Amino acid sequence: MISKEQPAYLSTGELSKLLNVSVRTIRYYDQIGLVEPSKKEAGGKRFYSKENILNLQKILLLKSLNLSLEDSRQILSEQSMAAVLLAHKTILKEEIERLQASLKHTQSLLNILDLQDSLHWEDLIALVAGAEKEKEWSRYFSKEQQTTLKSHLPKLESDDTSTKKWINLIKRIELCLEKGISPHSPEGLLISEDAELLSDETFGSPELEEAFWEIRKSSEASEELGLYPINPGVIGFLESASKKETL
Numbered sequence: 554m555i556s557k558e559q560p561a562y563l564s565t566g567e568l569s570k571l572l573n574v575s576v577r578t579i580r581y582y583d584q585i586g587l588v589e590p591s592k593k594e595a596g597g598k599r600f601y602s603k604e605n606i607l608n609l610q611k612i613l614l615l616k617s618l619n620l621s622l623e624d625s626r627q628i629l630s631e632q633s634m635a636a637v638l639l640a641h642k643t644i645l646k647e648e649i650e651r652l653q654a655s656l657k658h659t660q661s662l663l664n665i666l667d668l669q670d671s672l673h674w675e676d677l678i679a680l681v682a683g684a685e686k687e688k689e690w691s692r693y694f695s696k697e698q699q700t701t702l703k704s705h706l707p708k709l710e711s712d713d714t715s716t717k718k719w720i721n722l723i724k725r726i727e728l729c730l731e732k733g734i735s736p737h738s739p740e741g742l743l744i745s746e747d748a749e750l751l752s753d754e755t756f757g758s759p760e761l762e763e764a765f766w767e768i769r770k771s772s773e774a775s776e777e778l779g780l781y782p783i784n785p786g787v788i789g790f791l792e793s794a795s796k797k798e799t800l
Contacts, residue, residue: 693778
């Protein structure tokens with residue numbers, strides 16, 4: 554901020570301290586004609602007026618918005634505050650989108666870690682690649698079915714209650730498989746009932762539920778749709794317990 558008590562002119566060094574910018578940067582802006590000093594002494598010493606200082610502050614502000622020096626030069630020549638604000642808005646929107654994508658990837662990795670108890674670089678690479686890949690849902694489901702699935706299907710990038718319930722269900726089944734607990738045991742039947750309740754919440758119709766879990770049996774189709782690869786034994790466990798295609 555320029556104060557009223559500030560001298561009419563500041564040297565390059567004084568300006569550097571005032572705005573916390575390097576002398577080298579100030580000299581570079583002078584060389585390219587972006588912010589030139591008002592006075593130059595024979596010995597090469599340069600002095601900047603309050604107007605020069607204000608222009609430099611504008612350049613530094615635009616630089617903080619990730620605008621190029623050429624874009625900054627154009628905006629300054631137009632003296633358009635609207636252009637500055639619109640540029641700022643664009644940068645912020647891009648940053649928000651980047652952060653949202655990063656947040657989804659991070660939550661997906663947390664959910665995979667919850668399911669697998671370990672995480673590998675292959676998971677991260679596959680996750681990012683899968684997020685950028687076009688999904689061919691229309692090959693398997695009608696538009697109405699796609700709307701239902703995209704709205705209610707648990708997502709790895711989500712930390713909502715529904716996703717956590719499905720994760721816990723898978724982990725319970727995997728524990729049964731590790732311990733050799735039969736799907737027809739009391740524990741297996743309880744898991745089957747929980748899976749049925751979750752399926753009713755997720756799919757809303759027996760037809761969609763059956764179509765989805767038929768596809769879920771195929772590792773190729775699951776990968777094509779970007780779905781988390783489930784151990785076939787998990788689906789087999791539930792089929793034996795309930796005679797339904799479940800997660």
